[in-house]
Amino acid sequence: MYSQTCGTSFEQCRIRLSLCLSLILFTPANMKKLFVLLAFAGVASAASAVDLAGNTGKVNVSMCIGCHGIPGYKATFPEVYQVPMLGGQSEKYIENALKAYQKGERKHPSMQGIAGSLSDKDIAELAAYYSQQK
Amino acid sequence: MKKIMTSVVFAASFFVSLSAMAAGNAESGKLLTEKYNCASCHGKDFNSPIDPSYPKLAGQHQDYLQHALIAYRRGNDGMNGRTNAIMAGQAKALTDKDIQDIAAYLHGLPGSLVLEK
Numbered sequence: 001m002y003s004q005t006c007g008t009s010f011e012q013c014r015i016r017l018s019l020c021l022s023l024i025l026f027t028p029a030n031m032k033k034l035f036v037l038l039a040f041a042g043v044a045s046a047a048s049a050v051d052l053a054g055n056t057g058k059v060n061v062s063m064c065i066g067c068h069g070i071p072g073y074k075a076t077f078p079e080v081y082q083v084p085m086l087g088g089q090s091e092k093y094i095e096n097a098l099k100a101y102q103k104g105e106r107k108h109p110s111m112q113g114i115a116g117s118l119s120d121k122d123i124a125e126l127a128a129y130y131s132q133q134k
Numbered sequence: 135m136k137k138i139m140t141s142v143v144f145a146a147s148f149f150v151s152l153s154a155m156a157a158g159n160a161e162s163g164k165l166l167t168e169k170y171n172c173a174s175c176h177g178k179d180f181n182s183p184i185d186p187s188y189p190k191l192a193g194q195h196q197d198y199l200q201h202a203l204i205a206y207r208r209g210n211d212g213m214n215g216r217t218n219a220i221m222a223g224q225a226k227a228l229t230d231k232d233i234q235d236i237a238a239y240l241h242g243l244p245g246s247l248v249l250e251k
Contacts, residue, residue: 087248
């Protein structure tokens with residue numbers, strides 16, 4: 001689970017954690033130092049997550065296919081209609097649409113939720129993936 | 135009994151008219167797309183937009199096309215709208231019937247959109 005969520009392997013995480021603990025233990029129990037340390041740890045794990053995402057080379061369509069990959073699938077809330085076919089659609093249009101959901105220029109509860117969880121890089125990859133389908 | 139029959143007939147005609155509405159008239163839709171110059175952005179065949187920021191429309195699901203036009207017409211009002219400078223202007227002029235007809239026409243065109251995982 002660790003490796004999936006933050007990109008740090010369990011072993012790395014354990015080493016980092018024990019390092020943190022030893023540093024805390026062997027320095028004077030100073031709250032300010034502790035906070036600085038925690039802040040650094042946070043930055044380090046965030047950075048490694050980005051690195052991992054950059055190296056996957058795989059598009060994560062798991063959030064898309066539950067609706068857009070099922071023939072005849074209909075959005076049911078707040079209105080009922082078949083969700084759009086994405087395969088072969090213009091790349092920039094897909095990218096803009098996802099960003100419009102992020103900004104609230106397009107309103108749809110599910111799509112706003114999903115788009116909100118995507119990075120610019122995710123969006124670019126998804127747009128490229130779907131636009132290249134034939 | 136007569137009352138029941140009347141209501142059954144009434145209900146049946148209601149559903150028939152509903153489905154007729156949803157079907158749309160592709161012929162009239164074609165004329166409307168010409169009137170509103172849709173092809174000037176979405177491409178002559180509606181499958182080759184003049185810029186990759188515009189969507190291909192040919193063959194897209196009819197009910198989705200309908201929904202998209204309604205959402206653009208709604209703009210920022212209501213919970214399921216879209217704001218887009220160009221499409222807001224285009225969709226504002228359309229009646230429900232216009233939207234159904236346009237969607238029927240575009241859906242019926244041959245296109246390269248596909249549904250894959």
